[in-house]
Amino acid sequence: QELDFKIIKNSSKKRVFITGASGEIATSIAKIFQDNGWLLLLQQRGEEKLKNNINEYEKNSKNLIIKADLNNKKDLKKVLKTLGGLKDLKAIIHTASPPVTGNLNDLVNVNYTALKSITEQVLPQMLINQDGVIALLGSSAMITQVDGFEDYDASKSMAANYLAGIDKKYSFYGVEGKVHAPTFVSTK
Numbered sequence: 001q002e003l004d005f006k007i008i009k010n011s012s013k014k015r016v017f018i019t020g021a022s023g024e025i026a027t028s029i030a031k032i033f034q035d036n037g038w039l040l041l042l043q044q045r046g047e048e049k050l051k052n053n054i055n056e057y058e059k060n061s062k063n064l065i066i067k068a069d070l071n072n073k074k075d076l077k078k079v080l081k082t083l084g085g086l087k088d089l090k091a092i093i094h095t096a097s098p099p100v101t102g103n104l105n106d107l108v109n110v111n112y113t114a115l116k117s118i119t120e121q122v123l124p125q126m127l128i129n130q131d132g133v134i135a136l137l138g139s140s141a142m143i144t145q146v147d148g149f150e151d152y153d154a155s156k157s158m159a160a161n162y163l164a165g166i167d168k169k170y171s172f173y174g175v176e177g178k179v180h181a182p183t184f185v186s187t188k
Contacts, residue, residue, distance in 0.1 A: 080117060093135050
């Protein structure tokens with residue numbers, strides 16, 4: 001019987017999609033993945049930080065950079081179209097987020113809605129490959145209830161709950177949902 005999809009060998013190159021790639025945490029994550037032989041797909045909002053943080057990743061012509069605002073539906077569609085064409089995607093690291101004091105709608109759009117849309121786009125291919133992880137950079141503020149972070153916490157909690165469901169449904173098939181919830185991070 002002929003297969004209607006390409007089987008990818010485990011030894012093939014792996015690609016990670018990192019949102020919010022111009023941020024310091026995402027830049028550090030990207031460096032770790034690249035140093036370990038992964039191809040990168042980096043999403044970032046603005047031109048200004050592209051030159052400061054991401055130029056070194058452009059040296060590998062197989063690395064991809066998408067300039068898109070995940071809070072903008074048209075830009076999100078562009079991201080989803082790019083993701084739909086990838087067969088080597090093994091990991092999503094969602095670090096993009098508006099500021100902790102941002103507008104609730106913006107926080108939900110980026111932290112939850114964009115992550116859900118991205119996951120729905122890549123999940124079929126990850127299930128075909130029976131390999132993948134979708135990880136959220138959450139926050140320990142979801143647990144500690146920091147004053148003034150209520151909307152931020154709520155949006156991160158929505159995304160964490162969604163990924164817990166993904167993990168419960170699909171981890172048996174090699175696709176995991178994960179949340180990493182750091183405390184306050186000392187960055188520039």
